[in-house]
Amino acid sequence: MASAAFEHVEAPRGLQTFAGDDDRRRLTGAAVKAVLRLVDAWGGSNAEGAALLGVSESTWDRMKAGTWEGTLSQDQLTRASALIGLFKGLHLLFADDMADRWPKLANRAPVFDRLSPVQAMIAGGIPRMLETRQYIDALRGGL
Numbered sequence: 001m002a003s004a005a006f007e008h009v010e011a012p013r014g015l016q017t018f019a020g021d022d023d024r025r026r027l028t029g030a031a032v033k034a035v036l037r038l039v040d041a042w043g044g045s046n047a048e049g050a051a052l053l054g055v056s057e058s059t060w061d062r063m064k065a066g067t068w069e070g071t072l073s074q075d076q077l078t079r080a081s082a083l084i085g086l087f088k089g090l091h092l093l094f095a096d097d098m099a100d101r102w103p104k105l106a107n108r109a110p111v112f113d114r115l116s117p118v119q120a121m122i123a124g125g126i127p128r129m130l131e132t133r134q135y136i137d138a139l140r141g142g143l
Helices: 021-041 046-053 057-065 074-093 098-104 117-139
Strands: none
Touching (some): 021 057, 046 074, 074 117
């Protein structure tokens, strides 16, 4: 029936999802720490970091100060996962500081339309973040 509500379905045992409250609470600390570090490595501003993670700037400031006690949502953990995978892929692709400079450089690839990858990911949200990660994986032969 089209109007019936979806029931919460448990993921098969051993399969990682971001849907469960317990999983989100368990993963939040490491995800926040990793995103804070990669945004810093990329030379990102507080506004860029907040937009990439999908939080307000005041929440980002509390995360940076270590005073935020929340739990990331499923969407926010998906963003963090895409960013962490992108960071890792860049460091596998580039053996120098280009790995951390690349996200802020204007890019002519069609996925970026002359924006920097950071600007494109902020504008395009989760779909563009996943595309960016896939783009880097493809460049390094990982797809």
